[in-house]
Amino acid sequence: MKLLAELVLLSLTTILANNYVLVKFLGICPFLGVSKKVGTAVGMSVAVTFVMTVASVVTYFVQILLDAAGIGYMQTVAFILVIAVLVQLVEMAIQKFSPSLYGALGIYLPLITTNCAVLGVALLNVQEGFDFVHTLVYSFSAGLSFMLAIVLFAGVRERLETADIPKYLQGFPIALVTAGLLALAFLGFSGMKF
Amino acid sequence: MKEILIPVIILGAMGAIFGVLLGVAAKVFKVKRDERLEQIEELLAGANCGGCGYPGCSGFAQGLCRGVANITDCPSTKPENKEEIAKILGVVVGESVPKVAMVMCSGTCSNVVLNHHYEGINDCVAAARYGGSDKACSYGCIGFGSCADVCKFGAIHVENDVAVVDKDKCVACGACVDVCPHNVIRLVEVRQRTFVKCVSKDKGATLKNICSAGCLGCRICEKNCPKDAIHVVENLASIDYEKCVNCGICASKCPKKIIDFTRPDGTKPYVAEKEEI
DSSP states (O other), X not given: OHHHHHHHHHHHIIIIITOTTTTSOOSHHHHHHTOSSHHHHHHHHHHHHHHHHHHHHHHHHHHHHHHHHTOGGGHXXXXXXXXXXXXHXXXXXXXXXXXXXXXXXXXXXXXXXXXXXXXXXHXXXXXXXXXXXXXXXXXXXXXXXXXXXHHHHHHHHHHHHHSOOOGGGTTHHHHHHHHHHHHHHHHGGGGOOO | OHHHHHHHHHHHHHHHHHHHHHHHHHHHTOOOOOHHHHHHHHHSOOOOOOTTSSSHHHHHHHHHHHTOSOGGGOSSSOHHHHHHHHHHHTOOOOOOOOEEEEEOOOOOTTTBOBOSOOOSOSOXXXXXHTTOSSBSOSSSXXXXXXXXXXXXXXXXXXXXXXXXXXXXXXXXXOHHHHHOTTOOEEEEETTOOEEEOOOOOSOHHHHHHHBTTSOOXXXXXXXXXXXXXXXXXXXXXXXXXXXXXXXXXXXXXXTTOOEEEOOTTSOOSOOOOOOOO
């Protein structure tokens, strides 16, 4: 029971107070690039969440291997390798089993390889010294926090499309201002003690 | 030496294992792709203009392979390439009439009265929602160039507030036809040489006060046509291309010189002189 409470707490903290995009500022590239429509934002974040969770599980064991060999400092390189392979595998599997989902995600799938949030989760898992269960929950929550941020942002941007914005703020400038305000709003969660 | 060797060996081994894994996965998850797809895609124009109604050339190629699309639907692929594709598919190419987009408006800034001032997004669709641009005519070309923006071939540009199509670059994909809020742009057959360059349905009395290059509906063309091919419908002359023989008589008789006639040698004998209103 104590473990369960701890895991829920960890999950909530990751999603709200330590939001990956808006507080830790990881994964900004897809956050700005794939947030023009809510539909694609959801698709992207589902794919990212999946890759994050699987990558964290695999890197957990890779880290054990690296530590056993006494080369823990190579983790960054090894993790990038793992993530790249995983994304390839996921892409192939999706293409085989669900061509419609493959068509919907399209270019965003390979782009996950270069999403720093995925590498960030893998590295932070090691840094925090999480055990396997914590790793699983933490990385899944990290994916959810990415989803929360990007879907909220996409909703705002859809409305911005029709808003009367001064000429020099149209497009990316107003999106960046919005992102800043969203980040400020999420800063409010950091005061909460769970 | 050991400090270097161990990481190299371990990471190398990891890389090798992953490589084999991916290789196996590529075999296991192999998706059967139609061999013809690639060949057809190479032969298609690759412009992704959407003129066929499919999402890009690869979508069209898939449609062709499944037998739902028709090769003549593609406006931009060269005829000889179409023959090749037809050979791959084992079908015969049907007749397709080469077409070109044409802007049916002569209301340049010197011809049409500018009677109000539009301050908004420089976009025809947006301007049309507010009732048009600065021009008094509510039928003609708005002139903000939304058609030029959607043209993937750079075949349209705006000259004196009226869009102009470059016939050599136009592939007749119809993107501009779809975007134009006033339906000023039409797809016409390349072999036609006579066009009524006005779309205004205003009465002649109204129109002559706002545009010097508008069809008044005077029926002079109708009376002079030897083939009964041109008729005034809703105050606007329209040509029946089933009957038109491109003789150019209507163009020579038009008092406003808005019937655009080109001789087979490319010259335009009946061009309006500039007229102040």
